[in-house]
Amino acid sequence: FDEIGRHNAIDKVIGHAALHRISLEDKMICSTGRISSEIAFKIINARAPVLISRASPTTLSVELLRRFNILSVIRAVSGRFFVVNGKENIRL
Numbered sequence: 001f002d003e004i005g006r007h008n009a010i011d012k013v014i015g016h017a018a019l020h021r022i023s024l025e026d027k028m029i030c031s032t033g034r035i036s037s038e039i040a041f042k043i044i045n046a047r048a049p050v051l052i053s054r055a056s057p058t059t060l061s062v063e064l065l066r067r068f069n070i071l072s073v074i075r076a077v078s079g080r081f082f083v084v085n086g087k088e089n090i091r092l
Helices: 006-019 037-046 059-067
Strands: 028-031 050-053 071-077 080-085
Touching: 006 028, 006 037, 028 037, 037 059, 059 071, 059 080
Parallel strands: 028 050, 050 071
Antiparallel strands: 071 080
């Protein structure tokens, strides 16, 4: 979903999944925006196991995503990326 506000975009994805009874437990959520702790909580509550973002996360969001074992890939741009949690789950 395209949206100007990063919170709105995440809310639309999670809301669409809930409305159509689509489990996010085997899906990844991708975002172009910065991942704040509020967005991290939304992803944790949605039970999505993977988060990919083009932007950098806040320190608190990284701590939350690690605590809840969410595979987190950040600064995913032009074939480059950083894995801040869950490196053991990625095969290159």
